[in-house]
Amino acid sequence: MQPTEHRSAVGQLADDLRWLEDHCRRQPDLAAHAGTLRLASALARNVIGPFLEGQPTRPLHIAVVGGAGAGKSTVVNFLAGAKVAEANPQAGFTRHPTAFLPPGPAFSWPSYIGFLSPMHRLTADTPADTDEDVYQVKRLEATGGPAHPLAGFVIWDCPDMTTWASEGYVGRLMEVAALADVIVYVASDERYNDEVPTQFLHLLVRAGKAVVVALTKMRPADAPAFIEHFRQEILGRLPKLPSGDTPAVPVVALPQMTMAERTDPAGAGAKYRVPLLNQILVQCETDEAARVRTVTNAVKYLSTAGAGLLEVARTDLAELDAWRATVQSGRVAFEDRYRRQFLSGEQFRRFDRFRDQLTDLLELPGAGRLVSGVFWALRAPYRWTRDYVFGLVVRPDVLNLSEQAVLHDSLKGWLDALHAESLRRAGTHSLWKQIAIRFDSELGPQARDRFATEFRTFELKESEDLEDAGRALVAGLANNHALLYTLQGGKFVLDLTVIGGVVYFTWPPGWLLLLVPVGVSATHQFAELATRGVAEGARHRVRSHREALVTSSLSAPLAQWLTEWPSTGGTSFEKLHQILRRVPDAIRQMEDRVAAKVKQAQTPAPGPPPPQTPVPPEPPIA
Numbered sequence: 001m002q003p004t005e006h007r008s009a010v011g012q013l014a015d016d017l018r019w020l021e022d023h024c025r026r027q028p029d030l031a032a033h034a035g036t037l038r039l040a041s042a043l044a045r046n047v048i049g050p051f052l053e054g055q056p057t058r059p060l061h062i063a064v065v066g067g068a069g070a071g072k073s074t075v076v077n078f079l080a081g082a083k084v085a086e087a088n089p090q091a092g093f094t095r096h097p098t099a100f101l102p103p104g105p106a107f108s109w110p111s112y113i114g115f116l117s118p119m120h121r122l123t124a125d126t127p128a129d130t131d132e133d134v135y136q137v138k139r140l141e142a143t144g145g146p147a148h149p150l151a152g153f154v155i156w157d158c159p160d161m162t163t164w165a166s167e168g169y170v171g172r173l174m175e176v177a178a179l180a181d182v183i184v185y186v187a188s189d190e191r192y193n194d195e196v197p198t199q200f201l202h203l204l205v206r207a208g209k210a211v212v213v214a215l216t217k218m219r220p221a222d223a224p225a226f227i228e229h230f231r232q233e234i235l236g237r238l239p240k241l242p243s244g245d246t247p248a249v250p251v252v253a254l255p256q257m258t259m260a261e262r263t264d265p266a267g268a269g270a271k272y273r274v275p276l277l278n279q280i281l282v283q284c285e286t287d288e289a290a291r292v293r294t295v296t297n298a299v300k301y302l303s304t305a306g307a308g309l310l311e312v313a314r315t316d317l318a319e320l321d322a323w324r325a326t327v328q329s330g331r332v333a334f335e336d337r338y339r340r341q342f343l344s345g346e347q348f349r350r351f352d353r354f355r356d357q358l359t360d361l362l363e364l365p366g367a368g369r370l371v372s373g374v375f376w377a378l379r380a381p382y383r384w385t386r387d388y389v390f391g392l393v394v395r396p397d398v399l400n401l402s403e404q405a406v407l408h409d410s411l412k413g414w415l416d417a418l419h420a421e422s423l424r425r426a427g428t429h430s431l432w433k434q435i436a437i438r439f440d441s442e443l444g445p446q447a448r449d450r451f452a453t454e455f456r457t458f459e460l461k462e463s464e465d466l467e468d469a470g471r472a473l474v475a476g477l478a479n480n481h482a483l484l485y486t487l488q489g490g491k492f493v494l495d496l497t498v499i500g501g502v503v504y505f506t507w508p509p510g511w512l513l514l515l516v517p518v519g520v521s522a523t524h525q526f527a528e529l530a531t532r533g534v535a536e537g538a539r540h541r542v543r544s545h546r547e548a549l550v551t552s553s554l555s556a557p558l559a560q561w562l563t564e565w566p567s568t569g570g571t572s573f574e575k576l577h578q579i580l581r582r583v584p585d586a587i588r589q590m591e592d593r594v595a596a597k598v599k600q601a602q603t604p605a606p607g608p609p610p611p612q613t614p615v616p617p618e619p620p621i622a
């Protein structure tokens with residue numbers, strides 16, 4: 001497997017989880033879930049990706065985490081052995097992560113593309129309270145003494161997760177916590193059992209992180225009792241590791257220290273520093289074992305937490321589906337109302353003009369006009385009678401509501417139904433709540449504006465449509481010369497036959513010749529009936545065409561826009577679908593790839609054994 005293949009697979013997984021995190025962050029009650037998703041995407045980006053790509057194991061990473069003002073920066077100084085991190089009485093002072101590299105044999109900073117990528121690396125020394133998505137890397141000065149006990153480690157001073165402002169920077173904490181091979185969880189005497197840091201600790205254990213607890217600020221005499229109490233109250237309730245084992249979490253106390261102890265951790269403060277260092281080193285017997293644990297636990301966590309991580313996507317998609325169904329049923333009601341209240345009663349009177357043109361076409365052209373004129377004159381009594389009788393028996397058209405009024409009412413009905421449904425469901429999910437809240441100020445007015453714009457295009461189209469259908473009807477006959485001449489000739493012959501027949505059967509001419517106008521009127525009536533039938537067929541087609549036009553120009557685009565409307569906040573229907581489909585597969589793949597890579601690393605390469613080099617002794621820790 002090529003590193004680039006690993007990289008794109010990991011990158012896609014990390015991006016999908018990150019997208020979902022942003023999606024949750026926009027919903028106020030999902031902030032905690034957003035944090036979990038950030039941890040998951042950072043595990044892929046900062047741990048699994050570099051491992052699969054074969055990045056060097058060194059450095060291992062230690063992340064110092066905990067509530068605001070718990071003493072994290074102070075603990076970082078103890079790990080570093082010098083006052084390097086900015087400890088500050090203002091709770092929530094540290095706002096972005098800073099990595100401290102102990103002096104010693106150089107190791108290269110991870111070069112994995114995407115490593116910590118949501119944060120920008122600062123190149124200049126910047127105050128710890130700079131509140132931006134950044135991190136900095138600082139190298140500790142060499143003391144000239146023995147090698148630093150954490151020479152192969154990076155020590156991360158992290159921001160808190162408890163102040164009100166931390167919502168804005170908790171992502172930075174997650175980014176580094178995910179990266180860590182060892183977590184130092186700092187809890188102070190006063191705030192050790194706060195809900196938020198405890199939940200965070202649970203999350204880290206579920207992600208399989210090796211945790212060392214540093215309890216701070218208690219009176220030295222109280223330290224043993226406090227440790228015992230913490231073990232029972234907090235650690236006794238920890239969840240299981242991804243392997244199913246109960247986590248073994250060592251606890252170290254850093255009681256209230258004097259200024260001298262705090263400013264000189266390697267000297268005056270050594271009695272507190274050494275047990276802490278020892279506990280960290282115990283967690284990492286070898287670099288390789290520590291890293292393999294970090295990576296395998298990361299994939300195990302993703303595969304066990306995967307379904308839960310995607311739960312939000314699943315729920316949101318179900319709600320979006322419900323919204324789409326509501327929009328669609330509104331659309332059906334809209335079209336139905338238009339059909340009932342307008343289309344079924346609409347006669348398209350403008351179409352009569354084309355029907356009359358069709359009838360006129362059946363008259364003889366050119367010199368035949370004269371004969372047609374005679375026939376027309378002969379039919380005068382018929383026309384008068386017909387118009388008179390029609391006037392008596394045909395009821396005037398039922399006053400049809402104007403098309404615009406019907407469409408307007410139908411739209412109102414549609415929007416009212418959507419509004420009512422959003423109010424009804426507002427308590428069930430934030431999607432509906434958002435719709436209900438923003439209906440009057442945004443959704444409703446925007447929908448009406450769009451409809452008004454689309455209606456203008458629709459009006460133009462419908463008028464063209466009617467003209468086109470009428471013209472096509474007339475042109476269809478006018479351009480079909482064979483049929484036209486046959487019909488014209490046929491009608492003429494029929495008229496002559498009728499006249500000839502009347503003259504023949506009533507000879508000698510008498511008052512019965514009056515049957516001639518009756519006869520030619522009858523043939524004309526027949527022709528009219530035929531053209532009326534053809535015109536009615538065309539009118540019917542215009543009606544169905546109009547129905548299709550309302551759908552394609554008005555109701556379908558509006559339904560599409562309404563369906564997507566909750567997406568203006570960033571929710572994309574397709575994206576949620578893609579994520580639900582892609583992420584579980586990607587996690588399974590990661591598991592397989594990591595397992596294969598671990599196996600490969602554990603299988604000794606064939607060939608002569610490497611030359612034995614003396615192992616340097618561990619630096620003594622007093």
Ligand SMILES: Nc1nc2c(ncn2[C@@H]2O[C@H](COP(=O)(O)OP(=O)(O)OP(=O)(O)O)[C@@H](O)[C@H]2O)c(=O)[nH]1
Binds near residue numbers: 086216
């Ligand atoms: N006297 C005394 N002060 C301490 C001790 N440990 C920490 N402090 C002080 O407590 C304050 C907070 O400590 P920090 O190490 O800055 O705490 P933090 O967890 O990094 O805080 P934020 O970055 O603000 O979240 C600082 O003023 C420290 O000097 C201690 O043992 N004794």
Ligand SMILES: [Mg+2]
Binds near residue numbers: 072087094
């Ligand atoms: Mg701090």
